[in-house]
Amino acid sequence: MRQDEKIEYVRRYLQDRINKEFPYPFQVSYEGKNFMFRLRSGKRECCARLKQSQEILDSISSGTEDSRNVEVARLFEILQAAVRAQESTALAEESSYEKVKNDLILRPLNYRQVRGDLKDVPYWKIGDVALVLYAVMAHEAGDYYTAKMHRSQMENWKKPEKDVLQEALVNTSFLYPPRLYSVEDLLAWDQKRPEDGRFMTEDGEVKIRRGMRGYILTNTLEINGAIALFYPGVARKIAEGFGEDFYIAFTSIHEAQIHAVSMISPDVVESSLRDTNKQCNRKEEVLTNHVYCYRLAQDSFFVLRDGEFLEAIKND
Numbered sequence: 001m002r003q004d005e006k007i008e009y010v011r012r013y014l015q016d017r018i019n020k021e022f023p024y025p026f027q028v029s030y031e032g033k034n035f036m037f038r039l040r041s042g043k044r045e046c047c048a049r050l051k052q053s054q055e056i057l058d059s060i061s062s063g064t065e066d067s068r069n070v071e072v073a074r075l076f077e078i079l080q081a082a083v084r085a086q087e088s089t090a091l092a093e094e095s096s097y098e099k100v101k102n103d104l105i106l107r108p109l110n111y112r113q114v115r116g117d118l119k120d121v122p123y124w125k126i127g128d129v130a131l132v133l134y135a136v137m138a139h140e141a142g143d144y145y146t147a148k149m150h151r152s153q154m155e156n157w158k159k160p161e162k163d164v165l166q167e168a169l170v171n172t173s174f175l176y177p178p179r180l181y182s183v184e185d186l187l188a189w190d191q192k193r194p195e196d197g198r199f200m201t202e203d204g205e206v207k208i209r210r211g212m213r214g215y216i217l218t219n220t221l222e223i224n225g226a227i228a229l230f231y232p233g234v235a236r237k238i239a240e241g242f243g244e245d246f247y248i249a250f251t252s253i254h255e256a257q258i259h260a261v262s263m264i265s266p267d268v269v270e271s272s273l274r275d276t277n278k279q280c281n282r283k284e285e286v287l288t289n290h291v292y293c294y295r296l297a298q299d300s301f302f303v304l305r306d307g308e309f310l311e312a313i314k315n316d
Contacts, residue, residue: 006061007052011035013060017072024083032282037079046137048082048145050075081138082145097157097164104168105175106131107146108226108253110287120150122161127303127312128288129250131230133168136175142221170232176219178228180238180258182212200237208241213263218255225254226287229294239296246294248301249273250287251280266291266304 001009007030014035015028026037030052039046050056059067106123111130122133134146154164179197197218199208217238218225228234229248239245242260249257249269259269270291277286291304292312302309 001061003057006057010057010060013068014072014075018079021072022076022079024079026079031284037075037082039083046082046145046147048078049143050078084138097154097159100135100157101167102171103135103137104149104164105134105136105146105172106165106169106227106230107134107224108132108230108250108287110253113283113286117148120152121148122151122154122165124165125315126230126301127292128290129226131165131169131227133165143223144221169227169230172227173231173234176221176223176225176228178231178234179218179220179225180208181216181218182209183214183216183257184212186216199241200231200234208238210242210260213259215258216255217258222254226250226252226256229256235294235301236296236299239294245296248292248294249276250292251276252285253287254285261293266293266309270304 011028011030018026018028018037024039026039026046026048029036029038033052035050035052037048037050056071059071109130109132111118111125111128114130114132118130118132124131133149135149137145137147139145151161154161157164177198178200180199181197215238217228217234219228238258245261247259247261247264247266247269249259249272251257251273257269257273270289273291274289277289293302293304293309294300295302298311301312303312
């Protein structure tokens with residue numbers, strides 16, 4: 001059996017076991033070396049992910065009944081955790097803000113792709129990027145499960161939406177702190193492990209290295225890490241470290257590639273970004289095809305459109 005046949009066999013097998021044995025109707029798909037499990041109920045969403053491994057493929061496609069049952073039991077535990085979290089106060093319409101606030105985060109999404117789903121969802125829009133309000137339902141190893149928050153769930157909070165979004169952004173920065181790596185260090189990973197990427201230290205002891213050809217900004221999870229650029233103080237800290245403004249290429253929802261303006265032309269950055277999005281990213285991982293620029297003097301982001309940088313005003 002070919003590898004793609006194994007993957008499809010496992011997907012169908014898991015879907016069949018869920019349909020017959022699991023109390024909630026998760027839909028199984030395969031996306032970028034992950035089996036994805038989605039549950040939608042009205043406005044609520046629940047999503048879990050299981051990384052595809054050769055062990056899972058072999059156990060289910062050609063293993064014994066016992067080995068299959070072990071994998072399914074492990075999967076069901078993950079799905080049960082996601083469901084329990086969905087039913088928690090973080091998603092209950094009667095929940096108070098004080099109970100929920102530490103679970104709220106913002107996730108970076110491509111506005112053009114998701115705008116139809118945001119009619120009742122709080123978000124900020126900065127150029128093409130939507131920073132959307134979610135609740136973290138559960139953590140599983142180096143991943144997390146989230147669900148969009150809707151305005152109907154926030155009616156009894158009696159708190160301005162912009163304040164909720166701002167506090168959620170701060171909370172995201174605490175839960176998943178930013179990390180900045182030079183491209184040179186990442187390319188030399190096999191020779192030596194790069195620094196841990198911390199740079200937002202209160203004592204200022206960690207310095208941003210100047211003169212590198214480029215940098216990668218993400219978060220500690222390296223999931224939805226592009227949000228780190230919008231954390232309070234991050235863009236200013238980077239610009240002050242460089243001693244100049246910088247360009248941003250969101251090479252996926254998970255990271256941003258950064259270049260000091262003196263090091264490269266924005267046209268080159270834009271061309272490379274479009275190639276990356278076209279050749280390397282799945283549709284749902286593309287954040288934008290436009291290059292951004294952070295200008296320290298204005299403490300603001302600008303977006304390159306038709307050869308000109310226009311200020312990206314954050315909606316309130």
